[in-house]
Amino acid sequence: MPQVPVAQLKDYIGKDLGHSQWLTIEQDRIDRFAECTGDHQFIHVDPEKARMTPFGTTIAHGFLSLSLLPMLMEDLALRPEGLKMGINYGLDSVRFLQPVKVGSRVRLSATLVDVYEKNPGQWLFKTRAVMEIEGAEKPAYIAESLALCIV
Template sequence: MRVFADIDEVVAAQGEHLGRTDWLTIDQTRIDRFADATEDHQWIHLDAERAAEGPFGATIAHGFLSLSLLPYFARNLFTLVEKPAMSINYGLNRVRFLRPVTVGSRVRDSVDLREVTRTDKGYLVTTGHTVEIEGSDRPALVAESLALWVRRPSAEREGSSS
C-alpha cells in the first residue's frame, strides 16, 4: 500500500506507477448480484449451461462490473494520511474492454498516477488503470479515471483574510 502524507506528496508523484493490487476472484455470486443491481440479466452472464457452449466456455462478468471495481482497487493500493473532505467520482476519459473476464478468473489493477490538477474545489486526480486477468497476456480493460478530491473547508479559509 502506497501511503502519501498529504496532497503535496501526491502532486510530486505525478507520472509514477503506483503498483498492482492483490488478486480478486470474480465468482458467479458477484456476477449475479451485479446483474440484479443493474437489471442486466443477459444469458452470457447468468446461464452457466448455455454459456458453456458459447464463445467463452463459461459465464463472463459484465464489463461494467470490472470497471466498477476501480474505486475498490484504488482504496487498496494507495491512501492519504491527510484525507480530503471527500473524494467524488468525476468520470472517465477513456475506457476499453479488451478481454472478457470468465467466472472464476482472478483480476488485479495496475495503476499509474497520470495527473493532479488544482481546481477551485480541490484537486482533480487522473489515474490510469489496467485490469489484468491472471494467466492472460491481454488485460480485461484499460481506463483513465478521474476523481475530485474536495478540500476541507478549513483549507479554503487558510488563504483568505477576515
Template sequence: MSKTVSKEELKDYIGKETGVSDWFLIDQDRINKFADVTLDHQFIHVDPEAAAQTPFGTTIAHGFLTLSMLAHLATSSMLSIEGTKMGVNYGTEKVRFLSPVKVDSEIRARVKLVEVTEKPGNRLLLKNEVTVEINGEQHPALIAEWLTMVFV
C-alpha cells in the same frame, strides 16, 4: 494499501505507478447479483450451460461489473493526500474493455497517476490510469482513465 503524500509531493508521482491491488475473485454469485441489480441477465453472464457454447466457453462478468470494481480495487492503490476531507468519483475519460473476465477469475488493479489539476475551493482533480489485470491472462480486462475530485 495506499500511500499518503502531501499536496506538494503529488507532482513527483505524475507518470508513475502508485500501486497494485490484491487479487480479487469474480465468482458466479457476484456476477448473478450484479445481473439482478442492473437487470442485465444476458445468458453469457448468468447461464453457464448456454455460455459454454460460446467462444468464451463459460460465463463472463459484465464489463460494467469489472469497471465498478475500481471502487474497491484501485482505491487501495491510489495515492492518499494529507488533509483530505473527502474524495468523490468524478467520472472517466476513457474506458476500454479489452478481454472478458471469465467466471472464477481473479482480477487486480494497477494504478498510474497521469495528471493533477488544481481547482477552486481547495480541490484537486486527479486522473489515474487504471489497468485491470486478469490472473494468468496476457491481456488486461480493461484500461480506464479514472477521475477523482479530492477536497483538501
C-alpha cells in the same frame, strides 16, 4: 497509500502506484450484478448456454469489472494531506479488451497520469487503471479514471 503533502502531489505524475490484491470473480457476484442492473444476458447468468459460446463459460459484465475500480483502487490511490473526502469524478476513457471469465482472478494496476488543483482545495486526479486477469496476455480493460479530492 500514505497521505502526501499537497505541494508534492505533482511529483507522483507518471509513477506506478502499484497493484491491488487479487480478487476472484465468482458466479454469485455476477448474478447479483445482473439482478441489480437488470442485465440478465445469458452469457453472464446461464452457465449451460454460455458453455456453447467461444468463451466456454459465463463472463462478468464489462460494467461489473469497471464497477470494481473504486474498491480495488482503495489501497493504491494517493491521498493529499488534510483529505476531507474523495469523490468519483468520472472517466476520460475506458476500453474493454478481454472478458473476465467466471472463476478468474483479477487485480488493478494504477499509474498517476495527472493531478492539478481544479478549484481552491479541490484536487483532480487522473489515474490510468488496468484490470489484469491472472494468466492472460491482455487486460480486461484500460481506463482513465478521475477522482476529485477535497482538502
